[in-house]
Amino acid sequence: MSCEINVKGLVKRFGQNVVLNGIDLSLKPGERVAIIGPSGTGKSTLLRCLNFLDRPDEGRITLGDLSVDVARAGKQDILALRRRTSFVFQNYALFANKNARQNITEGLTVVRGWTREKADARAEQILAQIGLADRGDSYPAAMSGGQQQRVGIGRAMALDADLMLFDEPTSALDPEWVGEVLDLIRRIADGRQTMLIVTHEMQFAREIADRIIFMDGGRIVEQGPPDQIFGNAKDDRTRAFLRRVG
Numbered sequence: 001m002s003c004e005i006n007v008k009g010l011v012k013r014f015g016q017n018v019v020l021n022g023i024d025l026s027l028k029p030g031e032r033v034a035i036i037g038p039s040g041t042g043k044s045t046l047l048r049c050l051n052f053l054d055r056p057d058e059g060r061i062t063l064g065d066l067s068v069d070v071a072r073a074g075k076q077d078i079l080a081l082r083r084r085t086s087f088v089f090q091n092y093a094l095f096a097n098k099n100a101r102q103n104i105t106e107g108l109t110v111v112r113g114w115t116r117e118k119a120d121a122r123a124e125q126i127l128a129q130i131g132l133a134d135r136g137d138s139y140p141a142a143m144s145g146g147q148q149q150r151v152g153i154g155r156a157m158a159l160d161a162d163l164m165l166f167d168e169p170t171s172a173l174d175p176e177w178v179g180e181v182l183d184l185i186r187r188i189a190d191g192r193q194t195m196l197i198v199t200h201e202m203q204f205a206r207e208i209a210d211r212i213i214f215m216d217g218g219r220i221v222e223q224g225p226p227d228q229i230f231g232n233a234k235d236d237r238t239r240a241f242l243r244r245v246g
Helices: 043-050 075-083 100-110 116-129 145-158 175-190 202-208 226-232 236-245
Strands: 005-014 017-027 032-036 058-063 066-069 085-088 163-167 195-198 211-216 219-224
Touching: 005 043, 017 043, 017 219, 032 043, 032 202, 043 163, 043 195, 066 075, 075 085, 085 145, 100 116, 100 145, 116 145, 145 175, 175 195, 175 202, 202 226, 211 226, 211 236, 219 226, 219 236, 226 236
Parallel strands: 032 195, 032 211, 085 163, 163 195
Antiparallel strands: 005 017, 005 058, 058 066, 211 219
């Protein structure tokens, strides 16, 4: 599945604090977009609002023929959005009491309504793709951080969603596991999966993304191709941020 994605006027407040201040964003089918910027500027909140892990206060989210006014969204609207998006968490968010196979099938049986047999068959395909064909019976506590995050990514892959959302997918990993997770994301990206990736890995963002978005203060400050953002950023805030992280 793949479709155009449009976000208009997205606002999120936590009390008096405006975390997202009117975000407008479009993604073409198969486009890979990386979001960078200082901590606390709304990057992760934007991702969480797109599938209602956090409920946005204002705006509209459109995925192909599905369009949701977030202020009026009911349970069916939220479920419809979640069926067309998948989420990779920075802290893996695996079920500790379920093995790798069961973590992958959970969304297929609960969200998609697949039979156990069909979901298990899909899970075996995914386990092979993420390099864990022999670890289907392993529980998270018996797996490395890199293996757990690969299961988290596999769970998102299994849903075959219009949009994959990655929230700092390597930030909780020990340095030795970062490479294997980034390699897996690169392989998924090569299949032209539409992706929105919040990351602090600048070189990775430069390599994988068709477009870089720089956020600050709950707004999109600047966006463009990687070469433009990293080599010739126009906004002073973007340049200052890249100097700090470079």
